[in-house]
Amino acid sequence: MSLKTYSVLMDTNAVAVAVRGDLDDPDCPTRQVIDRIGDKWSVLVILHLARGELRFTELRESVRGVTPKVLTRTLRALERDGLVSRRVYAEVPPRVEYALTDLGRSLIGPLDVLRAWAEENITAIARSRERYDVA
Amino acid sequence: MSLKTYSVLMDTNAVAVAVRGDLDDPDCPTRQVIDRIGDKWSVLVILHLARGELRFTELRESVRGVTPKVLTRTLRALERDGLVSRRVYAEVPPRVEYALTDLGRSLIGPLDVLRAWAEENITAIARSRERYDVA
DNA sequence: CCGTATCCCCTTAGATACTG
DNA sequence: CAGTATCTAAGGGGATACGG
Numbered sequence: 016m017s018l019k020t021y022s023v024l025m026d027t028n029a030v031a032v033a034v035r036g037d038l039d040d041p042d043c044p045t046r047q048v049i050d051r052i053g054d055k056w057s058v059l060v061i062l063h064l065a066r067g068e069l070r071f072t073e074l075r076e077s078v079r080g081v082t083p084k085v086l087t088r089t090l091r092a093l094e095r096d097g098l099v100s101r102r103v104y105a106e107v108p109p110r111v112e113y114a115l116t117d118l119g120r121s122l123i124g125p126l127d128v129l130r131a132w133a134e135e136n137i138t139a140i141a142r143s144r145e146r147y148d149v150a
Numbered sequence: 151m152s153l154k155t156y157s158v159l160m161d162t163n164a165v166a167v168a169v170r171g172d173l174d175d176p177d178c179p180t181r182q183v184i185d186r187i188g189d190k191w192s193v194l195v196i197l198h199l200a201r202g203e204l205r206f207t208e209l210r211e212s213v214r215g216v217t218p219k220v221l222t223r224t225l226r227a228l229e230r231d232g233l234v235s236r237r238v239y240a241e242v243p244p245r246v247e248y249a250l251t252d253l254g255r256s257l258i259g260p261l262d263v264l265r266a267w268a269e270e271n272i273t274a275i276a277r278s279r280e281r282y283d284v285a
Numbered sequence: 286c287c288g289t290a291t292c293c294c295c296t297t298a299g300a301t302a303c304t305g
Numbered sequence: 306c307a308g309t310a311t312c313t314a315a316g317g318g319g320a321t322a323c324g325g
Binding site: 044046047049050052053054055058059062094095096097098118121122124125126128129130131132133134136137139140142143144148 | 180278
């Protein structure tokens with residue numbers, strides 16, 4: 016098991032300086048990535064595949080609520096970006112295994128940072144929403 | 151200047167175990183957060199405000215391409231979630247200052263982790279897309 | 286200056302049915 | 306089993322104009 020550490024400068028100006036400049040470019044990497052994984056199912060699929068290979072139907076059942084059409088589109092997009100691999104076995108009935116690539120696995124860490132932040136702060140957000148909505 | 155470190159277990163199983171369980175809940179924190187900052191402008195606004203307070207028109211000009219209606223909606227949503235504060239000064243002409251709250255500032259780190267991943271891997275993604283599209 | 290009000294488009298996604 | 310086809314609905318986002 017490997018432990019990876021993300022070190023982030025929290026100084027506001029430092030972050031700002033690091034971040035500025037290309038942000039207004041529509042092709043800036045951050046915007047592209049947010050655009051891609053910001054949809055409804057991509058992150059969910061990635062985190063489910065973090066457990067290991069899954070077949071189409073297994074994914075459809077474990078990622079609850081997704082329809083086959085949308086799941087297919089999500090998987091194709093992830094495959095196109097090189098985050099997910101798709102292996103078809105010439106059998107009857109057909110078998111298709113989906114798995115994270117190395118690139119896909121490298122996203123788990125950053126997503127987990129976001130997940131940790133979300134879990135730590137979701138109650139604060141919820142309380143803020145209540146306060147806002149009554150007013 | 152403070153330095154904050156994010157330590158993430160990269161072992162696939164460990165991450166998976168940590169992540170599973172509530173993911174299928176539509177109200178799971180991670181899904182809620184992705185839903186909120188996954189739109190087109192929120193992350194951009196947050197990172198611009200990381201530099202410091204900005205007025206409405208300043209934001210509109212620095213976040214290029216956003217229309218006033220959409221910017222307003224984005225800011226209202228961020229304010230509702232407690233990530234951004236809105237201060238109105240009773241002056242003529244009116245002055246409204248937007249700034250990150252403590253909660254909002256605490257998001258900069260995680261977003262910066264994502265930004266770093268994006269910049270490190272965007273070329274790999276682009277190459278993957280080309281390979282996929284010719285085939 | 287700081288927004289609202291309209292109108293329109295387009296994408297995303299859900300429901301349902303069907304096929305190699 | 307692993308998808309595709311078709312239809313529809315919802316809303317996010319853009320353009321433009323106007324108001325306190």
